[in-house]
Amino acid sequence: MEYEELIASQLSFIGKVLSVFSHDINNHLAILKESAGLIGDLIEFGKTSSRKDLKEILKITQSIKNQIEQATYFCDKLNGFGHGMEKPLSTFNIHECIEELMVLLNRFINQKMIRIEKDFTANMPLIYSNPLKVQFLMFCLVEKHLKRLDKNSRIIIKTVYANDSIGITIIPQGNLIETDEKLTCDEESYNHIIKQLGVNISHKTAEETTIILPVSLSSGSNRS
Amino acid sequence: MSTKVLIVDDEVEFASTLAERLALRNYDVKAVYNAEDAITDAQSDPPDVVLLDLRMPGIGGLEVLKILKKFDPSIEVILVTGQPETEGSGEGIPTGLFDYIMKPVDMGELILKINNADQKRKLSRHS
Numbered sequence: 427m428e429y430e431e432l433i434a435s436q437l438s439f440i441g442k443v444l445s446v447f448s449h450d451i452n453n454h455l456a457i458l459k460e461s462a463g464l465i466g467d468l469i470e471f472g473k474t475s476s477r478k479d480l481k482e483i484l485k486i487t488q489s490i491k492n493q494i495e496q497a498t499y500f501c502d503k504l505n506g507f508g509h510g511m512e513k514p515l516s517t518f519n520i521h522e523c524i525e526e527l528m529v530l531l532n533r534f535i536n537q538k539m540i541r542i543e544k545d546f547t548a549n550m551p552l553i554y555s556n557p558l559k560v561q562f563l564m565f566c567l568v569e570k571h572l573k574r575l576d577k578n579s580r581i582i583i584k585t586v587y588a589n590d591s592i593g594i595t596i597i598p599q600g601n602l603i604e605t606d607e608k609l610t611c612d613e614e615s616y617n618h619i620i621k622q623l624g625v626n627i628s629h630k631t632a633e634e635t636t637i638i639l640p641v642s643l644s645s646g647s648n649r650s
Numbered sequence: 651m652s653t654k655v656l657i658v659d660d661e662v663e664f665a666s667t668l669a670e671r672l673a674l675r676n677y678d679v680k681a682v683y684n685a686e687d688a689i690t691d692a693q694s695d696p697p698d699v700v701l702l703d704l705r706m707p708g709i710g711g712l713e714v715l716k717i718l719k720k721f722d723p724s725i726e727v728i729l730v731t732g733q734p735e736t737e738g739s740g741e742g743i744p745t746g747l748f749d750y751i752m753k754p755v756d757m758g759e760l761i762l763k764i765n766n767a768d769q770k771r772k773l774s775r776h777s
Contacts, residue, residue: 452732
């Protein structure tokens with residue numbers, strides 16, 4: 427039963443990432459369609475004869491280029507997320523792993539009007555672990571604060587490296603609000619994923635959480 | 651007199667480009683990029699039709715719809731959404747909503763919906 431709940435929570439997390447991604451990509455496509463449509467309109471309405479008109483068209487084509495670049499960047503992040511699901515264990519950079527998740531959830535975070543700030547330590551070694559599960563754990567920790575913090579708050583994600591382990595601290599800053607919104611990750615799934623990743627948890631305060639992630643996870647400890 | 655259209659969408663580029671395209675078709679268009687500006691604007695210069703994004707930071711589209719309809723029930727609102735249904739409400743069709751249209755927008759379909767909404771507003775103001 428515990429395992430089924432974990433799978434359901436993880437699927438819900440993946441669903442969240444995919445729905446935010448598809449919503450964002452759809453927005454990029456909508457802007458591209460309007461921009462292309464506007465060029466067509468300007469030609470149709472005969473607004474292409476003056477230097478000013480041509481400058482306007484150049485501006486729109488530049489905007490199309492920017493949209494494509496942003497959409498490509500976003501697709502690259504989903505590509506990385508997808509590859510992280512292919513193999514149970516892989517070697518990766520923890521900062522890129524966190525960054526990937528934050529980019530993919532950017533719209534969800536923005537809607538809450540909460541800022542995520544990164545305080546990443548330099549020269550972080552690569553780790554051997556399960557990127558999807560690490561991202562799921564990060565999501566569980568961040569989502570809890572996203573639901574409980576008032577707008578214009580911030581969440582700081584800080585990383586350190588010591589003793590063959592990586593410490594990731596989540597520091598929420600801002601006013602708390604009452605909420606009965608359900609979390610994607612329930613307590614049991616959270617405890618299960620911590621066990622699977624070989625993570626130690628410490629709390630400096632009731633709100634501030636640090637997870638200590640081993641640099642190398644043996645394949646045996648990844649099994650549920 | 652041109653139909654007054656207010657576009658409310660936090661995607662600045664989408665809203666401003668759509669506004670430009672509608673203006674070329676002789677609509678009297680204004681674009682705002684958040685719910686607060688939409689409410690202020692609609693109260694100071696009531697539009698005939700509002701094209702309203704469903705998901706915006708802070709106050710969402712459905713809340714804006716309620717406020718606008720309370721202020722002036724004859725303002726017609728068309729939701730512009732990326733979802734195939736007016737998701738998020740969980741209570742069926744939101745009260746007072748005229749229609750919705752999917753992103754990316756089909757210009758012909760949008761114009762038809764704006765004109766129908768405008769016609770309904772004019773009829774309700776005369777009755």
